[in-house]
Amino acid sequence: xxxxxxLLIVAMTSSFTYLATQHxxxxxxxxxxxxxxxxAGMFTLFFAANIAFGVLIIFVIRTFTTRFMxxxxxxxxxxxxxxxxxxxVFHRAWKR
Amino acid sequence: xxxxxxxxxxxxxxxxxAAFLIVALTPVSNLAGKTFAIIPDRKPxxxxxxxxxxxxxxxxxxxxxxxxxxxxxxLYKQELAPLIVxxxxxxxxxxxxxxxxxxxxxxxNMGIPVEAILKEETSNTxxxxxxxxxxxxxxxxxxxxxxxxxxxxxRRAKLVFESTGLEVFPAASDDSSVSAVSPKDRLFLASRVxxxxxxxxxxxxxxxx
Numbered sequence: 498x499x500x501x502x503x504l505l506i507v508a509m510t511s512s513f514t515y516l517a518t519q520h521x522x523x524x525x526x527x528x529x530x531x532x533x534x535x536x537a538g539m540f541t542l543f544f545a546a547n548i549a550f551g552v553l554i555i556f557v558i559r560t561f562t563t564r565f566m567x568x569x570x571x572x573x574x575x576x577x578x579x580x581x582x583x584x585x586v587f588h589r590a591w592k593r
Numbered sequence: 594x595x596x597x598x599x600x601x602x603x604x605x606x607x608x609x610x611a612a613f614l615i616v617a618l619t620p621v622s623n624l625a626g627k628t629f630a631i632i633p634d635r636k637p638x639x640x641x642x643x644x645x646x647x648x649x650x651x652x653x654x655x656x657x658x659x660x661x662x663x664x665x666x667x668l669y670k671q672e673l674a675p676l677i678v679x680x681x682x683x684x685x686x687x688x689x690x691x692x693x694x695x696x697x698x699x700x701x702n703m704g705i706p707v708e709a710i711l712k713e714e715t716s717n718t719x720x721x722x723x724x725x726x727x728x729x730x731x732x733x734x735x736x737x738x739x740x741x742x743x744x745x746x747x748r749r750a751k752l753v754f755e756s757t758g759l760e761v762f763p764a765a766s767d768d769s770s771v772s773a774v775s776p777k778d779r780l781f782l783a784s785r786v787x788x789x790x791x792x793x794x795x796x797x798x799x800x801x802x
Binding site for chain 2: 499500531533534535536537538539540541542565567568572
């Protein structure tokens with residue numbers, strides 16, 4: 498029930514904004530849905546690559562030094578946010 | 594005209610968006626968690642082993658560490674074993690206090706005699722915990738343990754402790770497949786299932802069990 502409430506809020510603000518937008522700009526809003534999924538795909542690739550690279554570096558550190566580094570180190574919200582930023586920047590650059 | 598590369602990226606995005614909605618809004622991660630977790634088997638044993646989960650900055654126990662410690666203390670109070678082993682190293686930035694010591698203090702404050710408590714304060718991984726705690730217990734002629742950790746970690750922990758020669762009775766400190774109901778908790782549960790599946794595969798490949 499809580500989830501439906503949240504989805505309804507988002508659906509309503511999206512609908513209001515769409516209706517408030519000038520008619521000739523509405524097509525551009527519909528066209529922006531495709532790039533949204535491209536952005537999501539880019540984010541997925543960067544996030545997976547960052548995790549894989551992080552795990553690789555941790556194994557290298559564990560193998561070649563006496564220092565212990567937990568694999569849980571990559572379980573950091575910063576990695577999520579920075580991956581999103583990477584995806585945004587590279588997606589923008591790619592589309593220009 | 595979209596390029597093949599654009600179509601692949603867009604397809605991946607659609608797939609991830611769909612996966613995100615399914616995981617966040619349906620009980621699919623609860624089902625995965627339930628399948629992954631193993632059924633508790635609380636029986637009388639020689640010792641209760643409580644695995645580490647970390648200290649917060651300042652020396653307080655992390656929520657999960659506290660939950661496991663309380664579950665271990667509860668098993669002791671039910672007289673399922675005469676000895677309790679607390680595991681947990683110090684934080685890297687504060688070597689004075691160990692997690693095992695903080696848990697030991699808590700247990701003593703809750704009425705467990707100091708002679709019924711053992712500490713393992715040096716292990717950084719589940720495998721290290723298994724090897725060192727097994728040595729500690731076998732040295733005393735103890736072989737049967739009640740293993741306390743979270744329900745998703747329990748599968749890997751049980752296998753690696755059994756590989757050291759101990760008989761393990763699993764005693765989960767939680768049931769995350771039932772408790773995760775909000776989208777945030779479900780996404781976290783799904784990430785934990787993926788994480789533990791990867792760790793299980795790694796332990797198998799490394800020949801730890």
